[in-house]
């Protein structure tokens with residue numbers, strides 16, 4: 001449904017009701033060798049209109065490396081020799097964009113290439129299929145995805161002859177680009193090193209068999225981020241691991257009304273790209289929690305990631321590859337896909353910091369209820385978490401675990417403030433409940449030692465404040 005409104009809006013825009021200003025760049029040159037830099041194809045709504053009558057697919061490959069971060073060069077020279085900046089022994093990252101109904105350059109593209117090259121020394125190739133993605137007819141762009149993949153076959157074979165290896169290829173596809181990556185993977189029988197799908201397109205792909213869309217069999221490792229699975233993105237899991245930030249449907253900070261213009265349609269969908277970039281740029285760990293459902297995750301049922309992940313839960317972003325072996329084992333042996341949940345904040349860099357609070361009571365009369373708490377850091381700033389309101393059942397010697405997220409990290413915790421609220425009336429102002437132990441652990445930074453408090457008393461609706469201690473070793 002949203003896709004159709006989206007298209008209407010585009011037509012509307014075409015006639016000047018909305019302003020889609022596009023940047024106008026002059027021709028730039030690489031000062032090092034005075035070569036003219038290649039540019040992403042500049043198209044506009046006129047081209048999309050023209051495509052109605054004269055459909056056309058054209059692919060340009062823009063090659064970047066640390067030697068030409070700001071100036072794309074052709075991958076192959078006009079005499080067919082490989083660009084000298086391409087180093088076959090390095091990893092090669094392919095970036096493939098999605099549907100471009102108005103032909104504009106993806107706003108995130110520039111940032112993506114520079115961020116990637118800053119963090120990793122790779123050959124980076126932008127697959128510009130703008131001519132083919134710019135059409136008012138979405139299903140035509142969908143049909144073109146296979147043709148784009150097919151036309152990359154020759155280029156890739158050529159690179160292999162020059163000593164590159166499929167294993168060293170990492171395809172990163174946004175929306176339709178994710179499925180193009182999948183089709184390339186199918187052509188090479190799943191031998192690509194990695195495919196990252198950034199909110200793979202949903203319309204025309206949802207519910208299709210695995211040979212008609214991105215699938216985990218397309219590469220040795222496939223990781224997918226779903227950020228708009230009810231709109232432009234696909235709902236069903238398709239990788240070795242599928243991340244569903246904020247449940248995967250709606251993203252915090254995105255407009256909720258149509259009056260915000262185009263951003264209403266694109267914001268959730270594009271968030272996958274920005275999360276991937278934020279995970280790269282910041283030292284925030286986007287830890288995720290493999291879980292059956294978002295609800296189970298919110299109810300704190302998936303806080304420890306189980307035996308499978310020794311040190312930490314899998315992290316969204318480029319780092320996801322660190323969990324490749326464990327995840328592959330799971331898909332190969334059982335076969336079980338991993339779907340993982342996490343929450344983010346609504347603003348760049350989208351970080352949240354997870355803590356797990358666990359409590360064991362010695363009381364036999366403590367009633368079901370909730371625990372709220374806040375943390376005081378060593379600078380005297382009190383940080384309040386986001387807690388999922390859920391009544392816990394406190395029973396003698398039974399551990400209760402609570403998942404908490406903070407907008408800011410708290411490294412040195414000087415005090416914990418805590419209140420217990422029973423969920424049923426009447427409340428008892430004289431009741432006391434003895435707590436055997438409390439443990440607070442950072443899940444975002446599992447390498448930090450947890451902190452504990454032993455043997456204290458909670459009263460109903462009375463805030464207590466205490467300094468935590470180091471944990472006894474058998475607990476921590």
Ligand SMILES: *[C@@H]1O[C@H](CO)[C@@H](O)[C@H](O)[C@H]1NC(C)=O
Pocket residue numbers: 077078079080081
């Ligand atoms: C092909 O062209 C490139 C750049 O124009 C040049 O550096 C290279 O030497 C040429 N190779 C051959 C085999 O002519």
Ligand SMILES: *[C@@H]1O[C@H](CO)[C@@H](O)[C@H](O)[C@H]1NC(C)=O
Pocket residue numbers: 087088089090
């Ligand atoms: C290509 O990359 C490898 C590995 O990073 C490096 O050892 C080698 O020096 C590079 N070759 C050139 C010509 O830069």
Ligand SMILES: *[C@@H]1O[C@H](CO)[C@@H](O)[C@H](O)[C@H]1NC(C)=O
Pocket residue numbers: 368392393
């Ligand atoms: C407390 O919670 C548990 C599990 O949620 C539930 O089975 C039990 O009935 C609750 N007890 C009361 C007194 O509400």
Ligand SMILES: *[C@@H]1O[C@H](CO)[C@@H](O)[C@H](O)[C@H]1NC(C)=O
Pocket residue numbers: 378411412
């Ligand atoms: C935490 O405390 C340690 C030791 O007192 C100190 O070196 C460190 O800078 C503190 N970290 C932060 C983020 O406050």
